[in-house]
Amino acid sequence: MIMSVKPVDLDGxxxxxxAPAAAAEHPVIVFSHGYGQSLDGYAPLAEHWAGQGFAxxxxxxxxxxxxxxxxxxxxxxxxxxxxxxxxxxxxDSLGTLQNVVPGTFDRSRIAVAGHSYGAQTAGxxxxxxxxxxxxxxxxxxxxxxxxxAATGRGGDNLSEFAATHFPFMxxxxxxxxxxxxxxxxxxxxxxxxxxxxxxxxxxxxxxxPGARALLTLRGAEHSLGGxxxxxxxxxxxxxxxxxxxxxxxxTAFLKGGALPEVAQALGSLTxxxx
Numbered sequence: 451m452i453m454s455v456k457p458v459d460l461d462g463x464x465x466x467x468x469a470p471a472a473a474a475e476h477p478v479i480v481f482s483h484g485y486g487q488s489l490d491g492y493a494p495l496a497e498h499w500a501g502q503g504f505a506x507x508x509x510x511x512x513x514x515x516x517x518x519x520x521x522x523x524x525x526x527x528x529x530x531x532x533x534x535x536x537x538x539x540x541x542d543s544l545g546t547l548q549n550v551v552p553g554t555f556d557r558s559r560i561a562v563a564g565h566s567y568g569a570q571t572a573g574x575x576x577x578x579x580x581x582x583x584x585x586x587x588x589x590x591x592x593x594x595x596x597x598x599a600a601t602g603r604g605g606d607n608l609s610e611f612a613a614t615h616f617p618f619m620x621x622x623x624x625x626x627x628x629x630x631x632x633x634x635x636x637x638x639x640x641x642x643x644x645x646x647x648x649x650x651x652x653x654x655x656x657x658x659p660g661a662r663a664l665l666t667l668r669g670a671e672h673s674l675g676g677x678x679x680x681x682x683x684x685x686x687x688x689x690x691x692x693x694x695x696x697x698x699x700x701t702a703f704l705k706g707g708a709l710p711e712v713a714q715a716l717g718s719l720t721x722x723x724x
Contacts, residue, residue, distance in 0.1 A: 451470070451471040451472070452468060452469065452470055452471055452497060452500040452501055453468070453469060453470075453471045453551060453552075454466060454467070454468040454469075454496075454497075454500075455467045455468075455550045455551060456489055456490075457489065457510075458546075458547060458550055460509075460539055460540070460543050460546070460547075461539075463509055463510070463536055463539055463540075464489060464509070464510045465489060465507055465508060465509045465510070465540060465547070466489035466490070466496075466507070466508045467505060467506070467507050467508075467547055467550055467551055468496045468497060468499075468500040468505070468506045468508070469500050469504070469505040469506065469551040469552070469553070470500060470501070470503055470505075470551075470552070470553070471552060472552060472553070473552035473553040474503070474552075474553045474554075475553060475554050475555070475556045476503060476504060476505040476551075476553055476554070476555055476556060477503065477504050477505070477555075477556045477559035477560070477561070477704070478504065478505050478506075478507065478544065478555050478556065478557075478559065478560045478561065479499055479504050479505070479506045479507070479560075479561045479562070479563055479596075479704070480506075480507045480508075480509075480537050480540050480541065480560070480561070480562050480563070481495070481496065481506055481507070481508045481562075481563050481564065481568070482509070482511070482533060482536075482537060482562070482563070482564035482565075482567075482568030482569075482571040482572050483508065483510070483511065483514070483564070483565065483567075483568050484564075484565045484566035484567050484568050484599075484678065485513055485566060485567040486513060486514060486515045487514060487515075487565075487568075487678060488510040488514040488515070488516045489508040489509065489510045490516075490679075491508075491678050491679050491682075492508065492565065492677060492678055492679065493679055493680060494676065494677055494679070494680065494693050494697070495563075495677055495696070495697065495700075496508060498697040498701070499697075499700075499701065499704075502701045502705075504704070505547075505548070505551060505553075505555055507540050507547060509536045509537065509539075509540055511529070511532070511533045511536055511568075511571075512525060512529050512532055512533070512536075513529050513533075513567070530567075530570065530571070530580075530618045531585065533567070533568075533571040534571055534574045534575060534587045537562060537571060537572075537575055538575075538587070538589065541560070541589060541591055541592075544557065544560075557591070558593070559593060559594075560591050560592050560593055560594075561592065561593065561594040561595060561596065561704050562575050562576065562589075562592050562594075562595050562596075563595065563596035563597070563598070563700075564596075564597065564598065564600075565598040565599055565674075565677060565678070566598070566599050566600075566601070566672065568598075569597040569598055569599060569600035569601070569654075570600060570601060570618075570619070570621060572595055572596070572597060572600075573595070573597055573600055573621060573623070573626060573654060574587040574588075575587055575588065575589045575592055575595075576588070576592060576595040576597075576626050576627075576628040576630055576660060577625045577626040577627050577628055577658075577660065578621050578622060578623050578625065578626040578654075578658070579621070579622040579625055580618050580620055580621065580622065581604060581605070581620040581621070581622045582620065583618075588625070588627075588628075592628060593628065593629070594628065594629050594630065594703070594704055595628055595629070595630040595631070595660075596630070596631045596633065596700050596703070596704070597630060597631070597632050597633065597654050597661075598633045598674060598677065598696070599633070599634060599635065599638060599651050599672055599674060600621075600632065600634075600651060600653075600654045601619055601621065601640070601642060601643075601650070601651070602621070602643070602646065602649075602650035602651060602652070602653030602654070603620070603621070603650075603653050603657070604619050604620025604621065605620060606644075606645065607643050607644070607645055607646050607650065608620070608642060608643060608644060609641060609642055609643060609644040610644065611641070611642070612641075612642040612643070616642070619642065621653075621654070622657075623653065623654050623657035623658035623661075624657060624658065624659070625658075626654070626657075626658035626659070626660045626661065627658070627659050627660040628660045629660055629662050630654070630658065630660050630661045630662060631661075631662065631663050631664075631665065631699065631700060631703040631704075632652065632654045632655040632661050632663070632664045632665070633664075633665045633667070633674060633696055633699075633700070634648065634649075634651035634652050634664070634665070634666050634667070634670075635648060635651070635666075635667050635669070635670025635671055635672065635674050635675075635687070636648050636666055636667065636668055636669070636670065636717075637668075637669050637670060637671050637687065638651050638670065638671050638672050638674075639671075640672070652664055652666070655720070661722070662703075662721065662722055663699075663703060663709060663719060663720065663721045663722070664719070664720040664721075665695070665696070665699050665712065665717060665718075665719050666717050666718045666719075666720070667692050667695065667696070667716065667717040668715065668716060668717050668718075669687060669689065669692070670687055670689070670692050670717075671686055671687040673685040673686065673687060673688075674687075674692060674693070674696060675687055675688065675689040675690070675691070675692030675693045675696070676688045676689065676690065676692075676693050677693055677696060691716060692716060692717070695712055695716050695717060698710050699712070699719065709721065
């Protein structure tokens with residue numbers, strides 16, 4: 451049995467906490483949503499992880515449709531940094547957040563996860579940088595990561611639109627050194643890249659020393675089978691079996707156990723040798 455509490459107000463930052471209903475010491479997952487989403491999304495992941503013993507904390511970032519930020523708001527160019535600072539605020543507030551659910555939080559087992567824009571946010575906290583910038587948001591409190599549909603290399607890989615509107619979308623994964631699972635769909639064709647196919651979303655695995663495993667899902671587009679929610683309209687590739695694979699593999703990875711085999715019909719799992 452699990453429970454969910456929302457919104458918890460952290461000085462203006464609204465978060466949801468989903469955790470087991472039974473008191474225990476829970477490892478923590480801080481989840482960063484994709485562009486336009488909010489703390490109300492990603493129930494297929496948050497509820498599954500909570501059912502497996504984790505406390506899942508989901509902040510609502512400034513780009514959420516629920517906030518309705520004006521396009522000309524002066525904070526807009528800084529949202530990528532503000533997102534990272536939101537997660538840091540969550541980490542700084544774990545003592546407060548654990549008071550809204552039974553039990554306590556295991557501060558020695560803190561993971562950060564994210565989807566799409568949220569994967570870039572999570573990646574920064576795992577040690578990734580933006581090429582050409584000095585920003586370093588690597589947080590030593592974080593012990594593991596899950597990057598779902600994380601955008602790949604920038605520069606010539608970006609479309610003209612992406613290079614103009616999202617100049618921060620040039621990740622340097624060479625300093626991402628925290629154990630991380632990368633998840634990508636082999637049908638995820640993004641308009642943000644001019645030259646690459648779905649393999650663009652695997653760069654975090656191949657370019658970072660910390661990425662330990664790559665889960666590639668067959669037929670999955672950007673919603674990876676429907677992780678953003680149950681029956682949501684933006685899911686164009688609804689496939690509960692793919693979502694179940696993500697649930698199983700990510701849970702095993704975060705618990706430090708052996709990764710389950712993936713049926714050939716569903717995808718492939720690549721693991722780096724230690």
